[in-house]
Structure formats: C-alpha cells, structure tokens
Amino acid sequence: MDLSTSITPERVTDPSEVWDLLQKDGAAILEAPDLSLEGTSNASRAVMGEHLLGIGETIQVTSFPDPRRPTGLAPSQPLVAHVDGYSFGLVAPDYIVLHCTHAASDGGDSFLLDTHKMLDLLDSDPEQADLAEFLRNVEIDHSEPGMRPDTGPIMRRTPQGRTNIRYHTFMRPLATSPEAAQHQLMIDRWRALVKAESAKAFRFRLQPGDAVYIDNYRVMHGRDPFTDTVRLLHRCWMWSGDSFGLPDGILGSYAGSSVLTMA
Numbered sequence: 398m399d400l401s402t403s404i405t406p407e408r409v410t411d412p413s414e415v416w417d418l419l420q421k422d423g424a425a426i427l428e429a430p431d432l433s434l435e436g437t438s439n440a441s442r443a444v445m446g447e448h449l450l451g452i453g454e455t456i457q458v459t460s461f462p463d464p465r466r467p468t469g470l471a472p473s474q475p476l477v478a479h480v481d482g483y484s485f486g487l488v489a490p491d492y493i494v495l496h497c498t499h500a501a502s503d504g505g506d507s508f509l510l511d512t513h514k515m516l517d518l519l520d521s522d523p524e525q526a527d528l529a530e531f532l533r534n535v536e537i538d539h540s541e542p543g544m545r546p547d548t549g550p551i552m553r554r555t556p557q558g559r560t561n562i563r564y565h566t567f568m569r570p571l572a573t574s575p576e577a578a579q580h581q582l583m584i585d586r587w588r589a590l591v592k593a594e595s596a597k598a599f600r601f602r603l604q605p606g607d608a609v610y611i612d613n614y615r616v617m618h619g620r621d622p623f624t625d626t627v628r629l630l631h632r633c634w635m636w637s638g639d640s641f642g643l644p645d646g647i648l649g650s651y652a653g654s655s656v657l658t659m660a
C-alpha cells in the first residue's frame with residue numbers, strides 16, 4: 398500500500414478537466430490567467446459546472462497581518478495543514494480554490510494532505526487503531542467561538558456517502574464529556590500526526606495564474622513561511638450538491654464577511 402499522505406496536484410489548462418481530477422486525486426491546479434477577483438469566480442464556476450450549488454464571494458488572502466483577523470498568523474509563521482470554513486460548522490464548503498496573483502520570492506510553498514490516505518495509514522498500524530476509532534466515532538466540539546455550534550466526530554459522512562475528515566484550530570473535547578482528558582490526548586495525537594505528515598509532504602510553489610482547487614472535505618492545505626509580502630492569493634469557497642448543504646444568510650469566516658450566492 399502507498400502510505401504517502403501527500404498530494405502532488407496535476408496541472409491542467411481546461412477548467413472542464415478539474416472536476417474529475419478533484420474526484421480522483423482530491424486536488425488539481427488550473428492555469429487561470431485572469432488575475433482579477435472576477436476571474437477567480439468565473440474560473441470556479443466553470444470548474445464546478447452543473448455540480449455548483451452555492452459560491453462565496455472571492456476574497457483576497459493578504460500576506461500581512463490583517464486587523465480584521467486577530468487570530469491570523471504572520472507570514473513568517475508556517476500555516477499548519479487545515480481545512481477551511483469550520484466557522485460554518487457542519488455546512489462548511491466542500492470545494493475551495495486558492496488562486497495566486499503574486500508569488501513570494503522566498504517561500505510560501507504549499508502542500509496538501511489527503512485525509513483518506515491518513516486514515517489508511519492509521520488502519521495499517523495496529524498501534525493506531527484507537528486513534529482511527531476515535532476519529533470515526535467519538536463526538537467532539539468543532540465550534541469556532543462566536544460562530545455556528547458544531548459537534549460530531551472528526552470523520553463524518555455526507556448523506557451521499559462522502560467521507561469528510563476535519564482538522565482545524567478549534568477541535569476540543571465536549572465540555573460535558575466525562576472522558577474529556579482522554580479525548581484531549583487523542584486530539585493531541587491527531588495533531589501530532591498531521592504535523593509529522595506535513596513536514597514530509599511534497600511542496601509546490603504557486604505562480605501567478607495558478608489556481609489550486611481542493612476537495613475541502615478530503616484534503617488539508619498548508620503553506621511554509623515567507624517574508625516577501627507581495628504574495629497574494631484569491632480564495633473562493635464553493636458548495637456542491639454532494640455537500641452537507643448550504644449555510645443560510647450572510648456568511649463570514651471572520652469579520653470581513655462573505656456573501657453566499659446561490660448558483
């Protein structure tokens with residue numbers, strides 16, 4: 398069995414090729430030369446096609462401290478692997494894009510981890526069977542403070558049978574659990590595994606025009622530190638008909654909110 402948990406995304410120029418690669422590999426890079434915000438949105442609509450249920454506003458992911466996001470990391474800090482949109486709780490976006498408009502000259506390399514392969518890795522090791530069982534079955538608190546409450550196991554299945562595995566800052570035991578201490582140890586082991594796999598993961602540097610599309614239910618993304626603050630990405634969140642469904646109303650991953658548009 399291939400126990401590498403890293404993804405090396407295939408590169409294409411035709412948006413119509415991206416969906417199948419997302420289903421197969423969990424990620425793909427589209428060469429999308431229109432570097433405007435609208436260009437990112439248009440490419441994303443073309444990628445999602447008939448599968449698109451809803452799409453967020455395309456925003457800029459700036460590379461300097463953002464006063465709207467006090468919990469954000471400085472670019473000199475590594476961005477650990479994570480999934481996006483946990484502020485929405487269960488109805489997080491199932492597909493995301495990071496579209497590079499300006500690359501850093503000195504780092505900021507990206508990496509992707511396939512959580513399905515991580516589960517295979519755990520299932521192949523009898524000493525990790527308890528962690529695999531924890532991910533599958535033990536309810537924890539995923540809620541971002543002030544955002545939508547969300548409790549459930551780290552691994553969940555959509556009504557259509559897709560496996561969704563999460564990793565983000567706010568994972569913690571249920572406050573009411575009598576086994577909270579043991580659950581915290583399991584979450585710590587999950588974090589240690591992600592950190593170890595991140596360190597080994599294949600790196601790639603997005604160049605202007607590169608749009609990496611990611612199955613956010615299956616694949617974590619992260620990046621290395623950098624200091625060249627010219628680096629700029631566009632980000633757009635998308636929901637397909639195979640997601641847990643659409644959030645309602647005005648959405649926000651942080652104070653600068655993003656408005657959901659029905660597809």
Ligand SMILES: [Fe+2]
Nearest residue numbers: 479480481618
């Ligand atoms: Fe992210």
